[in-house]
Amino acid sequence: MVGLDEEEVSVIRNEVLTYAAANGLLMLAASGEVGLVHVPVSLLPAMAVPRKLFEEVRGLAEPFNALVERLAGDPGVIRETLAAAAKQDDFTKSLLDIYTRVLGGPRPDVARKNLAVNRSDYMMDEASQSLLQVELNTISSSFGAQSTVMAQMHKQVLGKFDFLSEGGSGGWFGGEALPDCLESCVPYEDTIGDIVQAFATAVAEYSKSRDSVDAGFDSKSAVVLMVVQDDERNIMDQQILEQELWKRHKVRMVRKTLKEIRDEAVLDGADGILRLASGQEVAVSYLRAGYSPMDYKTDAEWDARLTLEQSQAFKCPSIAYQLVGSKKVQQYLAEDGVLEKFLDSEEDCRNLRKCFASLWALDDPEEPQTKQVIEHAKMNPHLYVLKPQREGGGNNLYDGDLVKALEEEPDLSAYILMQRIVAPIRKSFLLRNGECVEADTLSELGIYGVYLSDNGREIINQCSGALVRTKLASSNEGGVTAGFACLSTPLLH
Known part of the structure; x- marks a missing residue:
C-alpha cells in the first residue's frame, strides 16, 4: 500500500471501526432488518x-x-x-x-x-x-x-498515529508537503x-x-x-x-x-x-x-x-x-x-x-448554438454530462447513455447539458462492511x-x-x- 504497510493500515482500520461504533457513524444493515453497520468511510x-x-x-x-x-x-x-x-x-x-x-x-x-x-x-x-x-x-x-x-474522527486518527507524519510529509497522501500537526x-x-x-x-x-x-x-x-x-x-x-x-x-x-x-x-x-x-x-x-x-x-x-x-x-x-x-x-x-x-x-x-x-439549456435543439453543442457532445461525450431534473444521485447520463439520449429523446427540455468536471484520481483506503481496500x-x-x-x-x-x-x-x-x-x-x- 502506498506509504503505509499492512500493519499500519490494520491499526488505523481498527481505530476507525471503534470510533464509528462509539460515535454514530452507523446505518441500518439493510432496510427492514434490525442491526447497524458502520457507514462506508475512508480511513x-x-x-x-x-x-x-x-x-x-x-x-x-x-x-x-x-x-x-x-x-x-x-x-x-x-x-x-x-x-x-x-x-x-x-x-x-x-x-x-x-x-x-x-x-x-x-x-x-x-x-x-x-x-x-x-x-x-x-x-x-x-x-x-x-x-x-x-x-x-x-x-x-x-x-x-x-x-x-x-x-472529529480524522482529526483523532491524524493526531494519534505518529507514523502518519514521520518525515514531515504524507507518503500516504501522494507526497504532499504537510505540517507536523496533521490534525x-x-x-x-x-x-x-x-x-x-x-x-x-x-x-x-x-x-x-x-x-x-x-x-x-x-x-x-x-x-x-x-x-x-x-x-x-x-x-x-x-x-x-x-x-x-x-x-x-x-x-x-x-x-x-x-x-x-x-x-x-x-x-x-x-x-x-x-x-x-x-x-x-x-x-x-x-x-x-x-x-x-x-x-x-x-x-x-x-x-x-x-x-x-x-x-x-x-x-x-x-x-x-x-x-x-x-x-x-x-x-x-x-x-x-x-x-x-x-x-x-x-x-x-x-x-x-x-x-x-459550463451549462447549456436544451429547450430548443434547433437553435444554432444549442445544436452546435449537442453535436459536439455526441462526438465528445467524455467532455459532458446530461442531467435530468432529479435529486438523490444515480440519475445523470454519461458517455454512451448520454449520446443515446441526445439522439433518441424526442424532448430534451427537462435536461441540462453540463461540462464534465475531470477530477484528479487519488489512492485512498476505503472501509466498507469492515473490509478495507486500497483503490x-x-x-x-x-x-x-x-x-x-x-x-x-x-x-x-x-x-x-x-x-x-x-x-x-x-x-x-x-x-x-x-x-x-x-x-x-x-x-x-
Missing part, C-alpha cells in the same frame, strides 16, 4: 484541497443562501425557468402545481417561512486547478450530522450544532408568533417534524440531530412518513396550524424525503406535501426552495447577467460565477450552509462544515453519488 482524508480554494468556496455559502432565498421569492422566474421542463417532466409539473396552489390559497405568505440546510458540492477540475460546482442541494442535504463526526489540516465546524440551532430558533420564532394570537398556546407542544422515507437506512445521521436538538435546546423532533402525515395530521383551515394526532403543533417541517418521484407512490403523499406547504410551519425546505435547487435553475443562474438580478454585491456575483461549470478514487467536496428567514426577514445566514464523498474511479458512471461511495473529509494543504 484517512481522501481529498487534497488547497487551503486558499477551500476558503474561497466556504465564502460562497452565505451568498448562495441569500441567492436561493431571493429566487424563491420570485414566482415568475421559477415558473418561467421551469415551464419547458414541466411540460416534459411530470414530477416538476406536480411540484409547480403545489407551489401555485399555495400562492393562490388563503395564506400565500406561508410559502416564505423558510429554513434551509443547503449543501453546495464541488469537484476539483484538474485542467483549471479550481473547484467547480457540481450542484446546489436545497432538499434533504444529508450527512450534515455525520460530517461533524467524520472530521490542523482537517477543517472542523460543528455542523450538528448549527443545524439544531437553526431548528430551535425557528421553533422559538413560531412560538412567539403563536403566543401573540393565542394566549392558551403551550410552547412545549411545538415540535420539529422530520419527514422520512419508510425504507430509510441512513437513520443515524438523522437521529443524531434528533438527540442533539433535545440535549442542547429541549426541543422535540418527531419522525413521520408522508403517508403517516396524510393519515394522522390535521391542518386547521382557519389559521393554518398543523397538528399531529398527539396534539403537538408542527413548528418546522424538515424533509429528508420528498425529493424523488419514488417518495410519492400515491396521491396520499402529494396530499401530505400540500398540507405541509399550506401550514404556518417553517419549511426545510419549502417547495420553492426545492424548485430553486433544480438543474434548470442551476443552468439559468449561469447565464450572463442573471446573478446581478438577485444579489446586490458585484463581488458576490463575481465569486459565485467563478465556480460555475483509485474520485472525490467531491460539500460545503453546508444554514439559513432561516420569515417572509424576507433574514434571521440566520451562515456557512457551516464540510464533507467529502469519495468513490471508486473505476466506476462506469462519472457521478460521485453512485457506486462505492464513502464519507470522508478534505485535507487542506
Whole structure:
C-alpha cells in the first residue's frame, strides 16, 4: 500500500471501526432488518484541497443562501425557468402545481417561512486547478450530522498515529508537503450544532408568533417534524440531530412518513396550524424525503406535501426552495447577467460565477448554438454530462447513455447539458462492511450552509462544515453519488 504497510493500515482500520461504533457513524444493515453497520468511510482524508480554494468556496455559502432565498421569492422566474421542463417532466409539473396552489390559497405568505440546510458540492477540475460546482442541494442535504463526526474522527486518527507524519510529509497522501500537526489540516465546524440551532430558533420564532394570537398556546407542544422515507437506512445521521436538538435546546423532533402525515395530521383551515394526532403543533417541517418521484407512490403523499406547504410551519425546505435547487435553475443562474438580478454585491456575483461549470439549456435543439453543442457532445461525450431534473444521485447520463439520449429523446427540455468536471484520481483506503481496500478514487467536496428567514426577514445566514464523498474511479458512471461511495473529509494543504 502506498506509504503505509499492512500493519499500519490494520491499526488505523481498527481505530476507525471503534470510533464509528462509539460515535454514530452507523446505518441500518439493510432496510427492514434490525442491526447497524458502520457507514462506508475512508480511513484517512481522501481529498487534497488547497487551503486558499477551500476558503474561497466556504465564502460562497452565505451568498448562495441569500441567492436561493431571493429566487424563491420570485414566482415568475421559477415558473418561467421551469415551464419547458414541466411540460416534459411530470414530477416538476406536480411540484409547480403545489407551489401555485399555495400562492393562490388563503395564506400565500406561508410559502416564505423558510429554513434551509443547503449543501453546495464541488469537484476539483484538474485542467483549471479550481473547484467547480457540481450542484446546489436545497432538499434533504444529508450527512450534515455525520460530517461533524467524520472530521472529529480524522482529526483523532491524524493526531494519534505518529507514523502518519514521520518525515514531515504524507507518503500516504501522494507526497504532499504537510505540517507536523496533521490534525490542523482537517477543517472542523460543528455542523450538528448549527443545524439544531437553526431548528430551535425557528421553533422559538413560531412560538412567539403563536403566543401573540393565542394566549392558551403551550410552547412545549411545538415540535420539529422530520419527514422520512419508510425504507430509510441512513437513520443515524438523522437521529443524531434528533438527540442533539433535545440535549442542547429541549426541543422535540418527531419522525413521520408522508403517508403517516396524510393519515394522522390535521391542518386547521382557519389559521393554518398543523397538528399531529398527539396534539403537538408542527413548528418546522424538515424533509429528508420528498425529493424523488419514488417518495410519492400515491396521491396520499402529494396530499401530505400540500398540507405541509399550506401550514404556518417553517419549511426545510419549502417547495420553492426545492424548485430553486433544480438543474434548470442551476443552468439559468449561469447565464450572463442573471446573478446581478438577485444579489446586490458585484463581488458576490463575481465569486459565485467563478465556480460555475459550463451549462447549456436544451429547450430548443434547433437553435444554432444549442445544436452546435449537442453535436459536439455526441462526438465528445467524455467532455459532458446530461442531467435530468432529479435529486438523490444515480440519475445523470454519461458517455454512451448520454449520446443515446441526445439522439433518441424526442424532448430534451427537462435536461441540462453540463461540462464534465475531470477530477484528479487519488489512492485512498476505503472501509466498507469492515473490509478495507486500497483503490483509485474520485472525490467531491460539500460545503453546508444554514439559513432561516420569515417572509424576507433574514434571521440566520451562515456557512457551516464540510464533507467529502469519495468513490471508486473505476466506476462506469462519472457521478460521485453512485457506486462505492464513502464519507470522508478534505485535507487542506
